Every structure is written in structure tokens, then in C-alpha cells.
Amino acid sequence: MAALHDKTIRRVAVVGTGVIGASWAAYFLAHGLDVDATDPSPGAEARLREAVAQHWPTLERFGLAEGASMDRLRFHPDLEAALRDCDFVQENGPERLDFKIDLFRRMDAAAPAHAILASSSSGLRVSDFQSGCANPQRVVLGHPFNPPHLIPLVEVIGGEGTSADAVARTMDFYAAIGKRPIHVKREVKGHIANRLQAALWREAFHLVEQGVASVADIDTAIAHGPGLRWALMGPFMNLHLSGGAGGVAHVLAHLGGPIEDWWKDLGAPTMSEAIKKQVTEGVAAEMGERSLQELESTRDTLLLNLIRAKAASGTLEA
Numbered sequence: 024m025a026a027l028h029d030k031t032i033r034r035v036a037v038v039g040t041g042v043i044g045a046s047w048a049a050y051f052l053a054h055g056l057d058v059d060a061t062d063p064s065p066g067a068e069a070r071l072r073e074a075v076a077q078h079w080p081t082l083e084r085f086g087l088a089e090g091a092s093m094d095r096l097r098f099h100p101d102l103e104a105a106l107r108d109c110d111f112v113q114e115n116g117p118e119r120l121d122f123k124i125d126l127f128r129r130m131d132a133a134a135p136a137h138a139i140l141a142s143s144s145s146g147l148r149v150s151d152f153q154s155g156c157a158n159p160q161r162v163v164l165g166h167p168f169n170p171p172h173l174i175p176l177v178e179v180i181g182g183e184g185t186s187a188d189a190v191a192r193t194m195d196f197y198a199a200i201g202k203r204p205i206h207v208k209r210e211v212k213g214h215i216a217n218r219l220q221a222a223l224w225r226e227a228f229h230l231v232e233q234g235v236a237s238v239a240d241i242d243t244a245i246a247h248g249p250g251l252r253w254a255l256m257g258p259f260m261n262l263h264l265s266g267g268a269g270g271v272a273h274v275l276a277h278l279g280g281p282i283e284d285w286w287k288d289l290g291a292p293t294m295s296e297a298i299k300k301q302v303t304e305g306v307a308a309e310m311g312e313r314s315l316q317e318l319e320s321t322r323d324t325l326l327l328n329l330i331r332a333k334a335a336s337g338t339l340e341a
């Protein structure tokens with residue numbers, strides 16, 4: 024793992040230390056940063072330190088930055104104390120707008136003037152939760168993909184009151200610690216990656232509901248089909264390769280009509296109790312006797328190997 028390049032950000036405050044927050048904290052520590060964490064939940068500190076310790080062996084396999092240590096983690100019961108000396112804030116609180124508005128108001132009042140305030144929010148608009156801040160120009164979205172200590176993607180978005188400088192600094196910071204940030208140019212519900220996921224989930228639920236395939240067969244179709252290609256390159260580059268010498272122009276000329284016809288036939292299911300029950304039972308049957316911890320461990324190992332292989336190839340970064 025390369026050493027941190029951006030020397031202006033050395034201390035990060037992690038606000039909210041659940042699954043996402045703990046993963047972020049471990050990642051920041053692995054990149055040689057100091058981390059001040061806070062969460063009002065009873066037992067939060069013990070759970071955070073346990074989660075960081077569980078993530079650490081995987082991060083060691085990636086390679087730790089110079090000075091990386093779990094000992095650089097400090098926990099504060101008080102929000103204001105956690106933010107007092109920070110250069111960057113990664114917020115991971117509940118997805119409730121009223122909660123976020125008040126939390127960002129408090130963080131804006133507590134953090135040093137130079138600090139960026141970034142949210143991991145999955146779907147809320149920055150423009151909405153920066154509304155209570157005296158300094159909305161430094162509020163951004165830094166939405167990771169789960170688990171943040173492994174997945175490189177971070178979606179960066181500014182709100183109506185966010186400065187271009189804050190967006191640029193956030194992009195630079197994430198890139199400096201090994202992330203692959205993308206700048207979402209306009210606020211939309213769910214940002215980019217979650218909208219793409221939602222489109223796939225929509226049809227997956229529809230196919231199960233219509234009796235076209237089982238839950239396990241849907242998972243097999245993606246994991247052992249297009250999902251393998253998507254892990255290497257995105258949908259547009261894969262479409263380009265499928266066109267041979269003519270590339271994407273050839274594909275669109277010959278398959279554009281059929282693809283549009285498929286779009287028209289896609290389903291629009293509702294999240295009924297019946298389909299929720301059907302999917303829940305299908306997932307349980309697919310898991311069988313395997314534990315959640317076993318699946319997570321297998322996933323993390325495969326992700327680590329895949330990310331290493333992509334980095335080593337240096338040719339499949341699109």
C-alpha cells in the first residue's frame with residue numbers, strides 16, 4: 024500500500040461507527056491516518072475496536088502505509104471532542120433527513136474551519152442536509168461501496184451550497200488513499216451505483232415474482248455470467264468489446280432495436296409482503312448451512328485477490 028500523498032489531511036473524524044463507519048475507520052488507519060471516532064450507541068467503542076481488529080489482517084495483506092497502526096484510533100463519547108482537531112470528517116449516521124440536518128449543523132459548528140464534512144449517505148441529497156450549516160460550502164457526499172475497507176469506489180457530490188474547491192479537495196483526498204472517486208455532476212436519488220444496482224434488483228425481483236427463475240438461479244446468472252465481466256470493466260466497455268472490430272457502434276446498429284424491445288418488457292414489481300417473503304426464503308435456501316461470517320470471509324478473500332489482479336494487470340482500469 025502506498026504512503027499517503029496528501030499531507031494536508033492527517034486526522035480523520037469518523038462519526039457513526041456501525042458497519043460502514045467501522046470499515047472506513049479501519050481503512051483510514053491502514054493508510055497511516057489518525058482517526059477520532061464517535062458514536063452515541065451503548066458499547067460502540069468495543070464494537071468498533073473489534074471490527075477494526077477483524078478487518079486488519081485483510082488490510083495487512085493489501086499492505087499497510089508507513090505509520091499505520093490500530094493504536095492511532097481514539098474514541099470519544101462526545102461528538103464535539105471527536106471533531107476538535109480533525110482535517111476531514113466521514114459521517115455515517117442514519118438515513119433520516121431530519122437527523123442529518125441537525126448532525127451536520129453540529130459538526131459544522133464543531134469542526135475546524137479548514138475541515139471537509141463528508142457524508143456516506145446512500146441516497147439523501149447534500150443540498151438538503153447542508154441546509155442547517157453556517158458553512159455549507161464544505162459539505163460534500165463521499166458515498167462508499169460496502170465494504171469501504173475493500174471496495175475502491177467513492178461517489179463524490181456537492182450540493183447547491185458546496186464549493187468547487189471542497190469537491191476537488193475531497194476527490195484528491197480519496198484518490199491519495201487509494202480510492203477510485205467519481206464526481207457525480209448532478210444530484211439524483213441514490214447517486215449512480217445504487218441506481219444501477221436498483222435497476223438490476225428491480226428485474227431480479229420481477230423474474231422471481233413471475234416464476235421465471237429461483238433466487239439461487241438469479242444469483243448464479245449474475246455471479247457466473249455478466250458479473251464476471253462487470254468486475255473487470257463497466258457496462259459500456261463490455262458492450263464495446265462485444266462488438267468485435269466494429270465496437271459499440273456495431274452493437275448499437277445491430278442490437279439497439281432488440282435491446283430497446285427488452286427494455287419495454289422489463290417488469291415493475293412492488294415490494295409486497297409476498298415477494299419479500301419469497302426472496303427471504305430463497306436466500307435462506309441458497310445459504311444452506313453456511314454462516315454469514317463464512318460468506319463474508321470468502322467474499323473478502325475473493326475481492327482482495329481480484330483487486331490485486333486488476334492492479335497488477337494495469338490494463339483493465341476502465
